[in-house]
Amino acid sequence: MKKGKIIFKAVLFIAIFCVLFSAANSILKRKALVGAWNTTVKIGGLANEPKDSIDVMFFGSSHMYCSINPLELYQKTGITSYVYAVQQQPIWASYYYIIEALKYQSPKLVVLEMYTANYTEEYTSEEVNFSSTDEIGFSKNKIDLIQAMVPKEERKNHYIEFLKYHTRWKELTKDDFNLNYKELTDPNRGFVLLETSQPVVLNAEEVTETAQLYEKNLEYLDKIIALSEEKGFDLLFLGSPYQMDEEQKKVFAAVDQYADQNGIPFLDYNHYYEELGLDPQTDYYDKGHVNYKGAKKVTDHFADYLSQNYELEDHRGQAEYQDWQEDYESYTAYIKELEAK
16 A cells, blocks of 8 residues: 555656646747747647648748748638748658648648758758757657757757756746747748848759759658658649759759659749749849748749649638638738838
8 A cells, every 4th residue: 555655656746747847848948929930839830720621731941931821822712721841941851840740630732842952961050950849749750850850969958858948047038938829820821921122133044954962852752752642642842932053953953853753743933933923123032032022923823833733622711711811811901001111
């Protein structure tokens, strides 16, 4: 009997410790809850969307999250979508993000933006590793993500986030103690609204050579294709329009070759500058990213592409998707105010 009480107390102590430790970790961890780059809400918010309500999922780096606007796509087609992307997300991280998204959604189409096919290093920077791993809930998938992204000697800080954030107590504000952020959804469905513009120089000249894709990129592209076959979703590669140099064009030429060999469509918007009507003076946030004006032009074209090549349901007018219409109206009202300034 005495032994049973000891075991009970030990289990109770461990349970209380885990609850308190989890709460402390949630309070101390770095959060991005407001502004255009509210990554905590955009990544965590997918789990709070109605289950299996998203038809198209987008993955990739910042090139992805600023190029397609799910609200504009819904308004034009009634197709629901979500951008599940963080800055400089390498292809191997996208693979684990797809696995994570499949816990909550059963998309008919997965779109993978290919900017990070340019990567040639096994691991990305510490900042990118943090932004890619922090918002994913602890699970085997997160462990696999960390092992793919983070050098072995740094992984403990990602397995146990308290180790890297325990000194943040000096920076805490009252917002850090409000854990309701875990229940939030992102009205923009992962889209990052970039407001300002910067002139860029677009070069539509084609290249005749192809680069050699980094072995780790090829490994995870193969894994993504295998996952699409296993889970039954269509796969589409996408190239966001940006100011490319010759070497980057060679990488995209190699992606095009790989896609063709594997029967995957590759929609490279760097071949559609004129068709999109992109204005290099007004439609870019910087040389790597379109702003909200450019995103609307890309999204309009992509909406037509989806309508012509896929059979996806139009949810407009369905009561359970009324929040999409409301969020679109709020978005357009914000844009009107922005452009009236």
